[in-house]
Amino acid sequence: GAVVSQHPSRVICKSGTSVKIECRSLDFQATTMFWYRQFPKQSLMLMATSNEGSKATYEQGVEKDKFLINHASLTLSTLTVTSAHPEDSSFYICSATRLDRDTEAFFGQGTRLTVV
């Protein structure tokens, strides 16, 4: 199989605080993970590409300092939303491709972030 686990599934935080979201590949190694954002009734938009052992690559318009990405191992990438504001409230979802077969992408369950 190819299971990607994301944690937490829901989080509510206060404005100005930081929130960390974890994305783990449970039964495979992933050299590359991706972070997407989805607003209500909209499609998924790629935020950044997370590469193990190197800096993340951010899409145009995504603030690097607000969305910190760390990919410390072949099975874990983290997204930290820093100094969160209500407009950061959204559904964040990660995906990963297998190290041994970089074709099909597999997605985590997603994290619904609400900033109050």
Place this chain on the structure above:
Amino acid sequence: GIQVEQSPPDLILQEGANSTLRCNFSDSVNNLQWFHQNPWGQLINLFYIPSGTKQNGRLSATTVATERYSLLYISSSQTTDSGVYFCAVAYLRAGGTSYGKLTFGQGTILTVHP
């Protein structure tokens, strides 16, 4: 960048009906995937199909890469088929690193009534 268009945007069916969802893309692709997003937001992989035809139970998909479109067929629809269906593609340009970097279409919202 590559453009992905899905049609129809909304589809309402009676249980038991068949349907076809379409995905057009503007450039050559190395990866094409169909997903079903359930009410909790999770994306369920339906097909990895950059070309050719695949079938899985009541669902099948065909991608004609040379004509830049893909079709998802749902037969004998059930209420549990309701949700949003996304087509997503990836293409590698010079310097690209992964076929998993996906561009999503806007989705088709499917509602199946009992």
